[in-house]
Amino acid sequence: MLVTKQAVFRRFWYPVVPINLLSKSSPHAFTLLNQKIVLWLDSQGNPAAVKDRCCHRSAQLSLGKVVNGDIVCPYHGWNFNSTGTCTHVPQLNNGMIPSNYQVTSYACVERYGYAWVCLEDPLCDIPNIPEARNFEYRLIHEFYEPWNCAGLRVMENEFDTAHPTFVHTTTFGNEEHPIPDKMELEEKEWGIEFWATLGVTNPKLQQENLKLEAEKTLRTMHMSWYMPFTAQLRIGYPNGLVHIVVNTAVPINDSTSQIVQFCLRNDTENETKAENAIAFDRQVTLEDKVILESTDYDVPLDFTKEQHMMTDKPGMMMRRKFLALLKAHGEVEQTKDSHK
Structure with missing residues (x-):
């Protein structure tokens, strides 16, 4: 597409x-x-x-x-x-x-x-993030830069719980948990809701950020996808800390996305310095960037064009919703092949 x-x-x-x-x-x-x-x-x-x-x-x-x-x-x-x-x-x-x-x-x-x-008459509202209006949370701007990949690849990656073991080897990937312990998916009118539990590792910087001593923990995640290219990842930790990452892949053109990312946390600067929270999330996203920039930006909505597995369910639902969106507005999927 x-x-x-x-x-x-x-x-x-x-x-x-x-x-x-x-x-x-x-x-x-x-x-x-x-x-x-x-x-x-x-x-x-x-x-x-x-x-x-x-x-x-x-x-x-x-x-x-x-x-x-x-x-x-x-x-x-x-x-x-x-x-x-x-x-x-x-x-x-x-x-x-x-x-x-x-x-x-x-x-x-x-x-x-x-x-x-x-650019034209909006189909839906800007994503609603209640924590951004909650005084118990602080908003931290993390980064703003172009990536050479499609927005849909970024969104699918956010909901892909099988890649951390292999991509996030220096941050939170855990070889003992190549797939999540739990997955639950719910479709919404303009997006999806996804819940997952995944075993992760906690390197030294993350242990300091989370005020945890455990090297390995279970991460409980609630992810929201807002069409077309905004993802919200809400991570809950045993000590009550909530870390929310909001990531948007703004489409500059077919092959380039401006990545906008900020986070919200229910702690204070005295508990965790903003620069440390940014540093860890930045390390994670740079691991993603290397892989995502190697992918084809022409993401096929036709399921037969790529192979799939169980943990691809959120991404497959995204593709189905894009196909339905195009159909509802009298469009058909445009690809590189259709413009040769």
Whole structure:
């Protein structure tokens, strides 16, 4: 499946950039589903997003600046507000601006410290994460970087309880538990819920982070998948600690995803330094990255194109739901073969 060739993916929300990277004076460029967009903060401090092309002579607005909450084209100084409406043309003496002086704007809101963008009419809401509003939890931004792989590969990997033994050899993989002790799967309208129990190891850094002395423990996990490419992993530990990882693979194009990851924990900085929590999760994700970037980005929704096993059930449900989504919107799966 090629995400940029499936129009329905333009109807979902994606966390395209951390709010702290946006500015009231400088715009920020991003490519979402092959669409070049530009983001900035308006006069109220809210994120805004429009097509990164001036309607006059197609210059990139991201090369310009922000003045009084409007983005200013670097070529001829035309100003555009958050709705894409031209508000000032220096070359017009009478101040009458034609109504077709307009650039395409996109829905853009702040949530969880990121600017989320939807290119067309949204099919569903941004994932709801109650812990992000709970004062007992702290939100820690972990990393934001491009990976050379498909978003669906990242999502399937998050729910794959068979790979830790072989991929996470320096973090939590346990050779004695190549499969989970327990698996339970439930389908939702816009995603899935998955519960699993897996035997893991705890290296020294993780023992310090968890305030545990045990080298090996059972990890109880509750995972939520939000269509199309957001996963939430909730890990409960015997001492009452809850560590929640939220990971989104934002589709830049068919073969590249911007990986956005943050975590929530019900402890304090005095108990576990944020940098230590980040360090362990980062080590885990870098192990994943090596393998995922070796996979084919054209993930087949047709089950006969790849082989499967018992622990692939969550990923197989994802593929079925994508097939149903395409069918419901009058689309068929687009692949590399179909574009030869």
